[in-house]
Amino acid sequence: MYTILHAIAGYFFLVLIVRVLTRRPGAQLTPFEFVIVFLIGGVIILTTVGNDRSETNSVCAVVTIVLLHRLVSWLKIRFPSFGKVVDGIPLVLLKDGKWQTETMERMRLQDTDVMAAARNKGVKTLAEIKYAILERNGAISIIQSKS
Amino acid sequence: MAAVLRALFGYCFLIFMVRIAGRRPGKQITPFEFVLIFFIGGVTLTPMVGDDRSLSNALCIIMTIGITHSLIAWLKQRFPAFGRVVDGTPLLLLAKGEWQVETMRRMRLQDDDVMALARDQGLQTLEEIDYAVLERNGEISIIKAS
Amino acid sequence: MPAQATKPVEDTIAKVNDEVAVGSDLEFQRKWWRFTRLVWIVFPLIVVADLLGCFGRGPLANARIQTRDGSLDVKYERIERFSSPSILRIQFGPAAIHDGKIQLWMDESLIRSLGNQRIIPQPAASAIGKNGVLYTFDATALPAASAFSLEPIKPGIFHLRMHVPGCEELNLTIYVMP
Numbered sequence: 190m191y192t193i194l195h196a197i198a199g200y201f202f203l204v205l206i207v208r209v210l211t212r213r214p215g216a217q218l219t220p221f222e223f224v225i226v227f228l229i230g231g232v233i234i235l236t237t238v239g240n241d242r243s244e245t246n247s248v249c250a251v252v253t254i255v256l257l258h259r260l261v262s263w264l265k266i267r268f269p270s271f272g273k274v275v276d277g278i279p280l281v282l283l284k285d286g287k288w289q290t291e292t293m294e295r296m297r298l299q300d301t302d303v304m305a306a307a308r309n310k311g312v313k314t315l316a317e318i319k320y321a322i323l324e325r326n327g328a329i330s331i332i333q334s335k336s
Numbered sequence: 337m338a339a340v341l342r343a344l345f346g347y348c349f350l351i352f353m354v355r356i357a358g359r360r361p362g363k364q365i366t367p368f369e370f371v372l373i374f375f376i377g378g379v380t381l382t383p384m385v386g387d388d389r390s391l392s393n394a395l396c397i398i399m400t401i402g403i404t405h406s407l408i409a410w411l412k413q414r415f416p417a418f419g420r421v422v423d424g425t426p427l428l429l430l431a432k433g434e435w436q437v438e439t440m441r442r443m444r445l446q447d448d449d450v451m452a453l454a455r456d457q458g459l460q461t462l463e464e465i466d467y468a469v470l471e472r473n474g475e476i477s478i479i480k481a482s
Numbered sequence: 483m484p485a486q487a488t489k490p491v492e493d494t495i496a497k498v499n500d501e502v503a504v505g506s507d508l509e510f511q512r513k514w515w516r517f518t519r520l521v522w523i524v525f526p527l528i529v530v531a532d533l534l535g536c537f538g539r540g541p542l543a544n545a546r547i548q549t550r551d552g553s554l555d556v557k558y559e560r561i562e563r564f565s566s567p568s569i570l571r572i573q574f575g576p577a578a579i580h581d582g583k584i585q586l587w588m589d590e591s592l593i594r595s596l597g598n599q600r601i602i603p604q605p606a607a608s609a610i611g612k613n614g615v616l617y618t619f620d621a622t623a624l625p626a627a628s629a630f631s632l633e634p635i636k637p638g639i640f641h642l643r644m645h646v647p648g649c650e651e652l653n654l655t656i657y658v659m660p
Contacts, residue, residue, distance in 0.1 A: 190533050190540055196379070203371045226374070234378030241539070243563035244342060245659040247383045248349065249532040251376045252525050255357050258372045259522070262360075266444065276368060330456065356521055386565055424514070425507040431499065439508075442515055467502050479502060 192237060196250045199233040200257050204275065206230075276325045283321035296323060307331045339393050342384045343400035350380050351408075351422065358443075359474045423472045430468035443470060454478050538563045538659050545654075553577040553649040554586075562596070562658045564637045570630045574621070578646040584621045586628075589614045589643040596642065596656065597635040601628060616647070634658040 206229050237250060265272035280292050282303055293299070303321045306329035312318060319334035353376055359369060384397050412419035427439050429450060440446070450468050453476045459465065467479040495503040535542035538561040545560040552575035559568050578584050583606075590613050592598045605617040605628075619628060637660040645651035 190535075193529060193533060196375075200371065200375060203375060204368060207371050230371075230374050230378065234375060234382065238379060238382040241563055241566040242383050242386045243538075243566050243659055244345065244383050245532075245537045245563055246539075246566070247346075247379050249528060249537065250379045251349070251353055252528050254372065254376050254379070255353055256525050256529065258357055258368075261368070262444075356518060383565075420507060420510050421514075425511055426504050427508075427511060428504055428506050439511075467504070469502075469504050469506070 192239060192241060192246055192250050193253045195237045195239070196253045197257060199237050200254055203230055203233060204261075208275070208277065279325060279330075280323045281320065282323050282329065283315075283318055285319065286316070292323070298323070303329055303331075339384065339386070339388065339396050340400045342386075343397040344404055346380045346384050347401050347404045350377060355422070355424070426472060427470045428467070429470050429476065430462075430465060432466065433463075439470070445470070450476055450478075535561070537561065539566075539568075547652055547654065549575075549645075549650040549652055551575075551577050551650050553646045554644065554652055556644070556652060556654065558654060558656070560654075560656060562632065562634050562656055564634050564658055564660050567599075567631060567633050570632055571627060572629070572644075573625065573627045574646070576624060577649055579621050579624060579626065582621060584619045584626060585616060585647050586619070587612070587614050587616045587645055587647060588630075589641070591640045591642050592630065592632075595634065595636055595638065595640045595658070597633040598630050599633055600631045602631070603628065614643070 207226060238246065261275065265275055280296065281289055282292055282296075282298065283289065288300070300315065303318070304315060306321070307315070307318055310331050310333075312331060312333055317333050318331055320330075320332040322330045322332070324330055354373065357372060365373075385393065408422065412422055427443065428436050429439060429445065430436065435447065447462070450465075451462060454462070454465055454468075457478055457480075459478065459480065464481055465478055466481040469477045469479070471477055493503075495505040496507070497503050531537060532540070534540055535544070537543075538559060543559045543561040544557070546555070546557050548555045555573035555575065556570065557573075558570040562568055572586070574584050574586075578586075586605075593615070601617070603619070606620045607618040609616045609618075619626075637658045640656050640658065642654040642656055643651055644654070
């Protein structure tokens with residue numbers, strides 16, 4: 190029982206940490222961010238399992254977490270405002286030739302990051318970009334100005 | 337011996353769980369999914385190690401996981417039916433102007449999800465799409481109308 | 483270098499509308515969807531069962547058994563978990579105490595399978611024999627109890643027998659989950 194409660198609390202706490210810490214999860218975490226997430230995550234994992242080292246305990250914990258994940262997924266669809274809290278919202282970085290400096294600063298991004306995403310699309314210069322949007326999952330979407 | 341069994345079970349269990357949990361469409365992993373995989377992975381590995389913190393145990397577990405992984409890869413190649421169970425199958429979402437409603441509903445997708453990816457490829461309206469396919473890894477492939 | 487083995491490209495991937503090779507298998511997918519519905523029903527059942535203690539560590543797992551002659555009153559977990567600590571408590575009755583000593587014989591599965599770690603308090607003496615151990619505790623007056631901390635070393639079904647010499651024997655069936 191303790192494991193299940195701990196798993197639930199741990200899951201939400203981890204989502205919070207990853208959300209607050211970064212908008213570039215997975216392969217795009219900087220080494221520093223990666224280490225932090227791993228350390229914090231590791232601590233939560235160990236304390237969730239606790240002194241119960243049986244398979245039974247681990248299976249129950251994982252089943253709980255997966256159910257929780259499904260519940261949160263469903264909640265995100267049903268209550269879009271909840272989705273905003275859990276996943277974040279897309280943010281505009283560049284609009285009509287003007288950088289949204291506050292957003293850039295807060296998300297700790299530079300023009301080089303935006304340009305890297307643009308090059309990925311085959312865009313050659315910053316001037317060709319009409320909009321640059323930081324998506325919820327950390328990817329940067331480029332909408333070119335048609336000329 | 338017990339460690340080998342646990343490692344085998346743990347690996348298969350994890351694959352099964354990730355398959356069941358499903359994923360939102362898109363190439364990138366969201367923070368949300370990252371947490372899920374990380375957490376369940378960590379919780380699964382703990383009983384594998386148990387109270388045996390020796391290097392031998394670690395190597396034994398790692399080798400079991402490696403061998404199981406190769407074995408499953410080989411099985412997928414040899415028996416396509418097995419591959420379907422483990423990886424899933426591509427699913428048609430949109431065909432010649434007709435949404436495959438059942439698939440969309442069951443995969444909890446909306447037309448907006450498909451349109452977002454179409455926009456990514458430079459398309460502007462749904463009419464420009466001939467076929468939209470949900471790939472096994474969650475990506476949506478758009479085939480443009482010619 | 484030997485030539486690469488080749489095979490001509492055949493139409494192996496199923497087409498939609500005879501146009502686009504998608505390889506979609508809706509038949510299979512429908513079966514899969516049915517299967518996942520089952521899974522989503524079973525999972526909450528597993529969680530509830532765990533909370534209730536069906537897999538150990540919960541209200542349903544706690545058990546209590548007594549001898550009719552009042553010598554032993556044992557509180558234990560009938561469902562244990564492998565490699566996870568738990569406590570087995572024994573309360574002794576008037577029939578158990580003789581000349582300031584309480585003797586208790588426990589089956590060897592206590593040590594061999596259930597992984598007894600500590601006995602609280604330490605018995606004054608222990609003697610092995612008859613596939614078990616005979617513990618002798620110094621006792622002053624009732625009520626008197628002792629606790630055995632367990633950490634099962636293998637999963638399975640075990641029978642733990644115990645008795646105070648001269649009194650009724652108890653046979654506990656303990657299931658150890660993996």
